[in-house]
Amino acid sequence: DAKTTQPTSMDCAEGRAANLPCNHSTISGNEYVYWYRQIHSQGPQYIIHGLKNNETNEMASLIITEDRKSSTLILPHATLRDTAVYYCIVRVAGSNTGKLIFGQGTTLQVKP
Amino acid sequence: KAGVTQTPRYLIKTRGQQVTLSCSPISGHRSVSWYQQTPGQGLQFLFEYFSETQRNKGNFPGRFSGRQFSNSRSEMNVSTLELGDSALYLCASGQNQYITGELFFGEGSRLTVL
Numbered sequence: 001d002a003k004t005t006q007p008t009s010m011d012c013a014e015g016r017a018a019n020l021p022c023n024h025s026t027i028s029g030n031e032y033v034y035w036y037r038q039i040h041s042q043g044p045q046y047i048i049h050g051l052k053n054n055e056t057n058e059m060a061s062l063i064i065t066e067d068r069k070s071s072t073l074i075l076p077h078a079t080l081r082d083t084a085v086y087y088c089i090v091r092v093a094g095s096n097t098g099k100l101i102f103g104q105g106t107t108l109q110v111k112p
Numbered sequence: 113k114a115g116v117t118q119t120p121r122y123l124i125k126t127r128g129q130q131v132t133l134s135c136s137p138i139s140g141h142r143s144v145s146w147y148q149q150t151p152g153q154g155l156q157f158l159f160e161y162f163s164e165t166q167r168n169k170g171n172f173p174g175r176f177s178g179r180q181f182s183n184s185r186s187e188m189n190v191s192t193l194e195l196g197d198s199a200l201y202l203c204a205s206g207q208n209q210y211i212t213g214e215l216f217f218g219e220g221s222r223l224t225v226l
Contacts, residue, residue, distance in 0.1 A: 043116070043202050043217030044155070087155075098145030098206045098215055099168045102155035 004088045009107040012082075018075040020106050022088030025069040030092050033064060035073045037084040038105070044087065047073065078110045114139065116205050116218035124224045130191040133221045137184050137205030143167070144186035145215065146178060149200040158201075161186050190223075198225045 005023040012018040024033065034049040048055055048062045050071070055062045061074040075082055087105040091097075117136040125131050137144050145168075146158040157170040161180035178188040184205075190197055200222050204215040 041220075043204070043219055044215075045217070046214040049214075097168055098143045098160040098162075098204060099157045099170070100145075100155075100215065101157070102147075104154055 003101075004090060004103050006086070006088050006103060006106045008104065009109065011109050011111055012075075012078045014080060014110055014112050015077055018078040018082065018108055018110070020073040020075075020086050020088075020108065021070065022073070023070045024088070024090050027068050027090050028092075031090045032092070033062065033068075033071050034089045034091060034100075035060070035062065036087045036089065036100075036102075037082075038087070039081075039084040044102075047086075078108075080110050080112065082108065083110045084108060116203055116216050118201075118203050118218035118221050120221060121219065122222045122224075124226060125193050126226050127193055127195060129193050130189060131193060131223060132187055132189045133201055133203075133223075135186045135188075135203030135205075135218060137186070137203075138216055141205035141207055141216070142184050143206045144180055144184065145204045145206070146186070146188050147202040147204065147217075148172070149202060149220070150196075150198070155202070158188065193225045195225050198223060 032049050032051050035047040036044040038044045048060050050062045064071045085105040085107050087102050119134045143162045145160040147155050149155045160168040164180045175191045180186045200220045202220045204217045206215045
């Protein structure tokens, strides 16, 4: 699985959009980008994933660059409850494995 | 639909002892993965079980072992505990084909080794 690089920490004002970047320059053609988050003292929670098209669900939007070497997770209207560590992971979908390689993630602090 | 259940949530052991942690996956999920989370190393994959067979294994010593039962419930065991084994142990369940690649994590078992 390709390695990802994320900023260590970011701040965001409550109600504003939070844009979390991720670099995955060695991503392979069959690897998807996944985002999970971990709120303090809880298990990680799946947010969204995508291959090359932009994706949106009830939690967030995922923007993947055309060359697929980087992506951005967007929380459109951040709330205090979005304060968490956000992990960007690349892996082969449908690979029949529950193995995820977590990096250090980005600690997002949403401030009032 | 009940989520992933891990027991116990907290436990304290002393060096040299052994510990067994339990995980009940979401109903219908047949894959269970285990992760260790420490402040220094972050989240690290331990192993994965599917249909009572270990399917993947991380880079941990043999003191760490696991098994899965026919009802998909899983246990992991750590023998001869060391101080460095103090961690949050997380269990995740998933469907066989991982079509969405989504894993569902439990709240974890926090182990303290004194």
